[in-house]
Amino acid sequence: MKKKRLKAIFFDVDDTLYSSSEFSAMARLNSVKAMISNGLRVELKECLLILKEIMKENKSNNKFLFDDLLKKVGKKYYSSVNKHVLIAAAVVAYHNTKNSFLKPYPDVKEVLKLLSETMPLVLGVLSSGFAVKQAEKIYRCGLHRYLSPNAIFFSETIGKDKPNLDFFRLPCAKLNLLPQETIYVGDRPKIDIEPAKAIGMVAILNQRSGKYLGQRSNVKPDFIIHDFWELLEILNRHFEILPLSEAT
Amino acid sequence: MKKKRLKAIFFDVDDTLYSSSEFSAMARLNSVKAMISNGLRVELKECLLILKEIMKENKSNNKFLFDDLLKKVGKKYYSSVNKHVLIAAAVVAYHNTKNSFLKPYPDVKEVLKLLSETMPLVLGVLSSGFAVKQAEKIYRCGLHRYLSPNAIFFSETIGKDKPNLDFFRLPCAKLNLLPQETIYVGDRPKIDIEPAKAIGMVAILNQRSGKYLGQRSNVKPDFIIHDFWELLEILNRHFEILPLSEAT
Numbered sequence: 001m002k003k004k005r006l007k008a009i010f011f012d013v014d015d016t017l018y019s020s021s022e023f024s025a026m027a028r029l030n031s032v033k034a035m036i037s038n039g040l041r042v043e044l045k046e047c048l049l050i051l052k053e054i055m056k057e058n059k060s061n062n063k064f065l066f067d068d069l070l071k072k073v074g075k076k077y078y079s080s081v082n083k084h085v086l087i088a089a090a091v092v093a094y095h096n097t098k099n100s101f102l103k104p105y106p107d108v109k110e111v112l113k114l115l116s117e118t119m120p121l122v123l124g125v126l127s128s129g130f131a132v133k134q135a136e137k138i139y140r141c142g143l144h145r146y147l148s149p150n151a152i153f154f155s156e157t158i159g160k161d162k163p164n165l166d167f168f169r170l171p172c173a174k175l176n177l178l179p180q181e182t183i184y185v186g187d188r189p190k191i192d193i194e195p196a197k198a199i200g201m202v203a204i205l206n207q208r209s210g211k212y213l214g215q216r217s218n219v220k221p222d223f224i225i226h227d228f229w230e231l232l233e234i235l236n237r238h239f240e241i242l243p244l245s246e247a248t
Numbered sequence: 249m250k251k252k253r254l255k256a257i258f259f260d261v262d263d264t265l266y267s268s269s270e271f272s273a274m275a276r277l278n279s280v281k282a283m284i285s286n287g288l289r290v291e292l293k294e295c296l297l298i299l300k301e302i303m304k305e306n307k308s309n310n311k312f313l314f315d316d317l318l319k320k321v322g323k324k325y326y327s328s329v330n331k332h333v334l335i336a337a338a339v340v341a342y343h344n345t346k347n348s349f350l351k352p353y354p355d356v357k358e359v360l361k362l363l364s365e366t367m368p369l370v371l372g373v374l375s376s377g378f379a380v381k382q383a384e385k386i387y388r389c390g391l392h393r394y395l396s397p398n399a400i401f402f403s404e405t406i407g408k409d410k411p412n413l414d415f416f417r418l419p420c421a422k423l424n425l426l427p428q429e430t431i432y433v434g435d436r437p438k439i440d441i442e443p444a445k446a447i448g449m450v451a452i453l454n455q456r457s458g459k460y461l462g463q464r465s466n467v468k469p470d471f472i473i474h475d476f477w478e479l480l481e482i483l484n485r486h487f488e489i490l491p492l493s494e495a496t
Contacts, residue, residue: 038392082397084383084405091384095343135332136339144286149330157332 004202006239008122008151008177009115012186013134015210017125018104018141022209027097031066034093039081042073066090104141105208111228116146119235120243124151126171126184131156151175162191168199175244185231189217197222204231252450254487256370256399256425257363260434261382263458265373266352266389270457275345279314282341287329290321314338352389353456359476364394367483368491372399374419374432379404399423410439416447423492433479437465445470452479 014020032040032047040047047069054068066087070078078086115121123146127134131154138144138152153171155161160170172179179200186192187206196203197219205221207213225231235241262268280288280295288295295317302316314335318326326334363369371394375382379402386392386400401419403409408418420427427448434440435454444451445467453469455461473479483489 080397082383082392082395082400084379084400084402085387085392085397087380088383088387091380092387096347099344131332132335132339135330135336139333139336139340144330144333147330149328149333152330152332154332 003240004238005181005242006121006183006202006235007181007242007244008124008172008175009183009185010124010126010151010153010171010201012184012188012192012206013125013127013129013137015187015208015212016185016206017108017143018102018137019209020137021211023097023101026101027094028065030093030097031090032069034089035066035069035086038086038089039078040070040073040086041077047073098140102137102140104143105227107227107229109141109143111232112143112146114232115235119241121241122148122151122175122177122244124148124153124171124175126153126168128155128162130154162188163195165195165199168196168201172199172201177244181242185225188212189215189219189221193217193221194219204234251488252486253429253490254369254431254450254483255429255490255492256372256420256423257431257433258372258374258399258401258419258449260432260436260440260454261373261375261377261385263435263456263460264433264454265356265391266350266385267457268385269459271345271349274349275342276313278341278345279338280317282337283314283317283334286334286337287326288318288321288334289325295321346388350385350388352391353475355476357389357391359480360391360394362480363483367489369489370396370399370423370425370492372396372401372419372423374401374416376403376410376415378402410436411443413443413447416444416449420447420449425492429490433473436460437463437467437469441465441469442467452482 011017028048028051032044032051036042036044050069050072051065054065054072055062070083070086112123116123125138125147134154135152138147155167158167158170160167168179168184172182183202183204184192184196185204185206187210189205189212193203193205194217203221204223204225207224208226223234225234259265276296276299280292280299284290284292298317298320299313302313302320303310318331318334360371364371373386373395382402383400386395403415406415406418408415416427416432420430431450431452432440432444433452433454434444435458437453437460441451441453442465451469452471452473455472456474471482473482
């Protein structure tokens with residue numbers, strides 16, 4: 001079988017390069033612990049259940065998560081402490097968790113390092129979210145050094161978001177790449193795999209962590225991986241890697 | 249001379265409880281260092297001068313400070329690195345500076361501890377700014393434990409800001425205090441001292457750090473202090489301290 005020509009790989013960020021869901025759970029745990037040790041008189045378990053409930057109700061905005069938690073439990077459970085100080089304690093604990101727990105999957109770091117040193121591939125990021133917030137995750141993970149600086153794209157700056165096909169098309173165009181010469185690696189069948197395949201990218205489902213782990217879709221990914229060593233094997237077996245300069 | 253009756257002291261936060269100006273300078277320094285070590289090819293000194301210029305032009309909004317810095321220096325000075333990663337490096341360094349440099353003046357901590365243990369005074373905060381952001385400073389300074397939880401007020405939640413007289417009036421009313429029974433300690437003659445005196449509070453000018461150190465005003469503060477040991481001496485010499493419960 002003739003190998004497919006490949007020039008670039010774009011990675012999703014959350015639950016692809018690092019376990020966003022594990023990090024968030026740990027950050028919430030530390031935040032709630034800080035609130036309790038600063039005077040919130042509610043059991044840890046109870047608090048985490050309430051947070052889960054809030055997040056289910058209000059998927060899009062976590063900015064007021066701890067505020068909402070206090071609203072739900074009621075003033076009498078934190079009567080001896082100032083509400084804003086309590087929220088500040090949670091926020092500080094949340095941010096400090098970034099320093100200790102925002103790390104890439106170990107194999108992600110090893111494989112990206114190896115790829116960047118041995119193959120002429122463009123390694124990029126193509127992710128939903130605010131540019132600096134998403135870039136902070138890449139930076140904290142230490143992965144920026146393996147990526148091509150001009151191949152890092154976020155919905156905020158593209159002006160389109162998943163699953164809009166232009167979200168995938170525009171970065172390819174900007175780098176003078178045909179979608180067929182690129183791979184997209186993401187964890188969400190419906191908004192990563194379906195649109196990436198629709199424009200002709202090779203779509204790889206990263207099946208490892210996060211709430212979309214069991215999501216079904218009618219569109220099959222080209223490959224499924226559970227760690228980045230499997231990605232490396234797929235590259236070696238199925239693709240002919242070409243440097244970008246040969247594209248034009 | 250008959251001593252004045254006193255029931256509460258309200259403190260400003262920035263450049264009163266901690267050196268906001270020193271902290272910010274240190275945070276900016278660390279941020280710029282992080283940008284340079286991540287690929288920004290501009291001298292440290294030059295970067296700091298540009299930041300100063302940006303802050304002078306655009307006093308109110310520091311949210312895009314590093315973004316604006318990159319705009320001013322121009323793309324060719326960071327061509328080898330992604331812009332958002334560079335800003336993220338600055339943001340991470342800025343936040344990490346909080347852990348090491350956001351500390352109260354040592355005498356502030358000692359005197360507030362002493363006051364909270366020995367006097368029936370209500371110790372509160374009355375500050376401009378967003379509630380959680382200002383509360384974070386108090387919390388990081390570890391001063392929340394010496395303050396009365398219901399005497400912590402921020403312009404965001406009061407609904408009025410300095411120098412509006414209601415900013416000073418409403419917290420007094422909420423605690424059932426006459427302004428004459430309270431002290432306000434702040435660093436800005438025009439928006440701390442003038443309005444506080446106007447409603448009858450005892451106004452103490454904290455003359456120690458920050459850009460308003462040399463500001464003149466026609467209204468004289470009741471006292472000037474350079475550290476909180478001087479505040480303690482003023483309390484002992486000029487005031488009869490009464491518990492709040494005797495107010496009503």
